[in-house]
Amino acid sequence: xxxxxxxxxxxxxxxxxxxxxxxxxxxxxxxxxxxxxxxxxxxxxxxxxxxxxxxxxxxxxxxxxxxxxxxxxxxxxxxxxxxxxxxxxxxxxxxxxxxxxxxxxxxxxxxxx
Amino acid sequence: xxxxxxxxxxxxxxxxxxxxxxxxxxxxxxxxxxxxxxxxxxxxxxxxxxxxxxxxxxxxxxxxxxxxxxxxxxxxxxxxxxxxxxxxxxxxxxxxxxxxxxxxxxxxxxxxxxx
Numbered sequence: 218x219x220x221x222x223x224x225x226x227x228x229x230x231x232x233x234x235x236x237x238x239x240x241x242x243x244x245x246x247x248x249x250x251x252x253x254x255x256x257x258x259x260x261x262x263x264x265x266x267x268x269x270x271x272x273x274x275x276x277x278x279x280x281x282x283x284x285x286x287x288x289x290x291x292x293x294x295x296x297x298x299x300x301x302x303x304x305x306x307x308x309x310x311x312x313x314x315x316x317x318x319x320x321x322x323x324x325x326x327x328x329x330x
Numbered sequence: 331x332x333x334x335x336x337x338x339x340x341x342x343x344x345x346x347x348x349x350x351x352x353x354x355x356x357x358x359x360x361x362x363x364x365x366x367x368x369x370x371x372x373x374x375x376x377x378x379x380x381x382x383x384x385x386x387x388x389x390x391x392x393x394x395x396x397x398x399x400x401x402x403x404x405x406x407x408x409x410x411x412x413x414x415x416x417x418x419x420x421x422x423x424x425x426x427x428x429x430x431x432x433x434x435x436x437x438x439x440x441x442x443x444x445x
Contacts, residue, residue: 259438319375322372323371
C-alpha cells in the first residue's frame, strides 16, 4: 500500500504486506528529518531519522528514503504487523540538531489482520 | 530511567480559568520543547527552553501563553484566561544539549479541554 501524505491521510494494508508512507516537505534548507509513530492517546515515538547528506537509511523493518531534488521523504515498513497501526508523522528541522521540529499532518496506517 | 513525564494527563478548565501544564524532562536532559496538537493534525512547535532561559518562543501565541523552565523543578506551560480554542493535546519533549545526533523524546501529553 502507498499513500501521498497530506492528500491521502489514510492507508490500509494487509498484515504481512509492505507499507509506504510519503511526505512532502517545503523547506529546502531543512537538514534533518524524522519519522514518528503516534498511537491513540500517546505521545510521538521516534522511529527513524535521516540527515540531508544521506538518501537512504535502514532500521529494523523500516527504511527512510530522502529525495532532496523533489523535497520528498518516504517511510517503508516491511512485513507490516497489526502493532504498526498508528498515525505516522514526518518532521523536518530547519537546522542540524534543532528540535523545534515542523510536523506534517500525518498518515493513519491501518493494518488489516 | 523514567521517560518524559507530563501531568496532569487530562485537564478540564472553564473559560476564563488558568491552566498549568507540567513537564519533567528525562534525567540528564536540560532542554525542553512544548508542542500543541489539535485533533487529526500534526504537532505545532510552541517554545524551546533551557534551564532558566527561553531559547525560541516563535511558536507561542503573543498573549495568555507563557512558559518557564526553572533551575529546580519541572517546566511549566501556563495558559491564562483559557478559551475553547485552547482545547488541544499539549506535548513536551526533552533532549540533551542539541548536537548533530540529538533525538528528542516526547511525553504522553496533557489533554486540555476548555468547557
